Amino acid sequence: MHRVKVRVVEDALDANNTIARANRDDFDRHDVTVVNLMSAPGAGKTTLLERVLGDLGDVRAGVLEGDVQGSYDADRLASLHVPVTQLNTDPGFGGECHLDANMVRSALPALPLAAIDLLVIENVGNLVCPAEFRVGEDARVMVSSVTEGEDKPLKYPLMFRTCELVLVNKIDLLPHLDFDVDRFLYNLDAVHPGVQRMLVSARTGEGVEAWRDWLLELPARREVAA
């Protein structure tokens, strides 16, 4: 019985990858670089976007905002005067706990691809399923808050293993926590050796310049890789 279930899951992921490649083709045709931004609920994805989206110079950014329901984060980002498109997984997609390639594909007609250079897809807050579904992105960034504890890379290894950059957020709270940064980084390297990481505070702004620069340089890195 388990074998049948694994087979069904594999088929679903194959179908997802086919649609993700179609998304990728559309993004390439418009020369849009795409970031899939993931984290647990409340780790600070939206605040980290608020910190940099107004400071990207000539790079025209847009956001696809994924939520189970509501548009609270999209409303926050709208004040930054970047195009924000809301994508809800409830009710059309059964209240899914993640975005998949098909959901992103359904939102493409609403995205101003010809008018942007960088698309940030803010995924549903969840450390499990978003990691399983490629959506056509160039890079995956995950945010891990120091308030969540040092053990998270060990408990959610797929998420930490499949991203190109880990933003360790809320470091302004370190003096008030029993969080051991070295132990967290040790656990991170155990599941994804050498993955790029940045210590940041969306609240104070510490480290966010490096995050902005990483976003700015991503299109050039993508061309080198292609």
Place this chain on the structure above:
Amino acid sequence: MHRVKVRVVEDALDANNTIARANRDDFDRHDVTVVNLMSAPGAGKTTLLERVLGDLGDVRAGVLEGDVQGSYDADRLASLHVPVTQLNTDPGFGGECHLDANMVRSALPALPLAAIDLLVIENVGNLVCPAEFRVGEDARVMVSSVTEGEDKPLKYPLMFRTCELVLVNKIDLLPHLDFDVDRFLYNLDAVHPGVQRMLVSARTGEGVEAWRDWLLELPARREVAA
């Protein structure tokens, strides 16, 4: 196409409820009260259990520890000398982001039901899917950390709506956050009016006596309700 998908989801939830009732019958036969404990990753479920499991008097407690993989939390709880059973959703269950009734049923033979009065099922850290699957519990408790922000009830309403108790954890960090407790409680009442809530700090111990007393009184409340 969406209608077909919704129908499949409904069938799966019906099947889940049937198995949940079978679990419930087994728990009742052994007079075991069952709590389904849920939260986002890193909100403090395990630490809140560590705080109370050694202080339950005559009530014999056991824990079913749900994780995608690994046994980090089970190892932590083992030192409290309560029976802890590990249930991993990977690989047998495809790395699911939640526990369902069938997974809990598969663990029943490993649970010492005749030797315990209270079973706490620590679910996978996730604010979406665990709320959709009853596992045969008497009560649902969710932990929401103040570090996650005031908007969480609005963004994950099903989770907040289907629980009997909300533990608002990490209140020792309030002086260092921009978290407005009243606004959080206002949002909580908007999705689940009047639901019981406790402000606690697993770190300092503030408020955990009330959480322990709630657990101690749960079997009596269950009998009144039955």
